[in-house]
Amino acid sequence: MVSLVVLVYVLCEGLSVAATVWLSYWSEHVDSAAMRVDLLIFVVLQLVSVVFIYLRAYVLYMGTVQGSTRLFRQLLLRMLHAPMAFFESTPLGRLANRFTSDVYVADETLPTTWGALLVTAITVLYTVGTIVGVTPLFAVILVPIAMGYIQSQRYYIQTSRELQRLESISKSPVLSLFGETVEGISTIRAGDAAAGAFKERMHMLVDRNVQALFLNFSVSCWLSVRLEFAGTAVASFAGLCAVWQHGSATSSLFAGFAGVSLSYAFTMTKYLSQSVTNYSSLQTQMISIERIDEYIQLPLEQGQLLAVSAPPSSWPQTGTIEFMDVNLRYQPHMPRVLDRLSFIIPSQAKIGVVGRTGAGKSSVMAALLRLVELESGRILLDKVDIASLPLHTLRRAVSIIPQEPVLFSGSIRSNLDPFALYDDAALWAAVKQVNVASVTSLDDFVNERGGNFSVGERQLLCIARALVKQSKVVLMDEATASVDVNTDRLIQARFRQAFSTCTTITIAHRLDTIMDADRVLVMDQGNVAEFDAPAILLQNPQGIFYQLSRQGTT
Template sequence: MLFFDSTPVGRILTRASSDLSILDFDLPLSIGFVAAGSIELVAAIGVIAFVTWEVLIVAILVMIAVTYIQRYYLASARELIRINGTTKAPVMNYAAETSIGVVTIRAFNMVDGFFKNYLKLVDTDATLFFLCNAATEWLILRIEALQNMTIFASVFILILLPKGYVPPGLAGLFSYAFSITSTQVFWSRWHCNLSNYMISVERIKQFMCIPSEPPATIDDKMPSPSWPSAGRIELQELKIRYRPNAPLVLKGITCTFKEGTRVGVVGRTGSGKSTLIGALFRLVEPAEGKIFIDGLDICSIVLKDLRMKLSIIPQEPTLFRGSVRTNLDPLGLYTDGEIWKALEKCQLKATISSLPNKLDSSVSDEGENWSVGQRELFCLGRVLLKRKRILVLDEATAPIDSATDAILQRIIRQEFSECTVIKVAHRVPTVIDSDMVMVLSYGKLIEYDEPARLMGIESGFSKLVAEHWSSCRKGSSKLLVAINDVIVRFQ
């Protein structure tokens, strides 16, 4: 997951499209032309040396000059090709992101602005493409100049040879001289193209050496089937960084989430809330410190056993192409009765029952035929089926309305009253009813206490609550002013 979080989609698409196309089609063609050109070049040199060996002096000098020009060219051309590979990725990435948000772009009348930005990216890519072709033409002009020099030298040597030494078929010898130089130009051009195409092999090889996650299953590292039985989570000097040389994102967090408690995690943007959840699921491995669940170090077990024992409702609810049943129970572990019971608890039974195919009703790609609130309730239905001792809500109520948020919170309080619930809060009132509140700031734990106590003193949590209600009052006043303006216009 770390690879996809840190790699733009355009960079992946360029490897899978243009670079892979060069590897499959252009590279074999170049190898064939270079091999054929090498054979023709050796044959032409052998024939002309057999007729007049003096021409070899000029041919050797020309080959030395061609080698020097090729090295001079490749030193710049390879870097241009590498830079050109980086300019393609923003174009594809921008096009992919624009196609996803095209409705929002049109709603805010920003089509012209996005089109101008797209043209700038295309111009940047075209500039590098032009420079690559210009460098190739620079090479061809100098090699063709050496070609003309070789032909002139061959003819000049033949003219200066003594009478009687001139072999018959002077025209044939001239054609051989022209053949060797033409072949040399042909071979040099394709040899340089082959060297440039190897940049695509280099770029693809970068994606072949990506560190993988730990293995999914190991027989001798399986926890007990009942783990976790209590749901107690202990963080001991937890430090997280996304790359070996990157700065720490979490800087030594130590605290304990007691079993059966509801813990709210709050903080400003960039404080490390989502990183903490990623560490719990081992999306990011700890740089230092440990995480214990019911006394078991989560880094000592395999990923499948860990992630199958935890439940999460993500910030962006995800549905897959298929049916309602496969989205709620993708592994086919539960009966229809259990699925209907979960749908009833998450307020989706009436909606699904009204559909003709009921549980077999279709779900399109990414659940586009369902609203965001319904997708969030689908995710709630999944965790209701799993019934694990630990539930994580990663800003699950951020994209939904207040009414759906209230339904979600009520169901969680009723159905997960004995579970350990960790809520990463986008709306501060969401964590007011929590047993404990964790306040993060720049990767450090600054407060961890009951919300009532934190509200009674001057704390970071009380400041966040005050800022929230202040912004709500400003938003309400602006809304009232807008409504009054509309009423006045209609009157």
């Protein structure tokens, strides 16, 4: 596609030069008998040139649209299937910048700059070719001029890129300090010393930014002087060579062609300047493509491809879970968060998971959902090793009610069933079962992040979402940590009622949450410290669960 774009641009500029050369030939070779033919040739050249102008725009933008679309799809695919560790270590603003400003550059800015660079660069080449074709002696002078131009261009581009980066870096502290000043203006005004300190700091930061801007402007002026000199040299030597060769010219058309070459030579400065500017802009904009490509090269989560033998569609049927010597660490250089963890959860069991901070409670859920791949060991779900399953198959079989209830902008229907897999009767039955009083219809609007619902209502809607899936395994990750006691009791009552026939694992923040559980898994340093019924664990004053119960929370 790139070759086609360049070819069309070369032909388009070539037709423009051909029309000018033909006009020069026509003016020097007036023949009334051939007037109509000459006029027809000139008109045809102009019409074909117009067609190619539209064609080059079409080819350029079609090519860039295809390229940017392919880039965006690959970027989106990588983000949807990137490991969770990537999102934990990458700021949200950086991700948003890739999908906004960098994608905008690929869609809008880059095609324009690329097209302008092709036009100016090809025009310069045609200009030089025309001058050399008319006055071959100019080729001798062209070599040192071209060497000086290339050296100046290379020096400018390297320096300008660094100065632009320096200007961007120095601007961020100015904007940050401005925002901080606006937020704390009342506190700053309360003390004269604070106001003076903020003024001095702002002056210093603005001076740094202006210094970078001034240097960038100075470098542009430095380049302009050299480009003006190069353009003037080209025009001057082209004129001298034309005069030098005029005496030895045998063709009567030499004067006309020499005039064409000189007219092109006088525009050389403009096109040289535009070529350097466009090339510098192109290199700067290609940084956005490099940043997108950096994310495209990210590794995918293991298990994105389909397994060789998928489980039956009815899997899982019982919800039995077995951890077998599971070892897990989030990064190769970090310590294990699960260390030879082994336990069995029978079908339809109600299990609570407790432990001190850093004991490995949430890591149990991460391992079960394969948010992080195991270092060693096996996890069986209904006797099937989850490592052999495609990730979408595993995660479709398990429902999760997160600690922070997540709702998306849209309707109740789209939040309960985003892929439109279930009918309205099933969705409404789930809503009625959790009894969210404020929901009157599946078409009720949900604001961004569920802002028009309370935390408790959002939690109940997440329970309804899990109900719709009818999973045999349900995970609840400290889901009541941010609500009051009464709402906590309401959510727990609805949760127990809704998933009475499922295997449930609740990572508890309040011990009251899991006092009616069948068994409690007490985690300590990534392993099982205690695993029994709550009543039995409370009989051991030396046990961790007993000590946690005295504190009231985990």
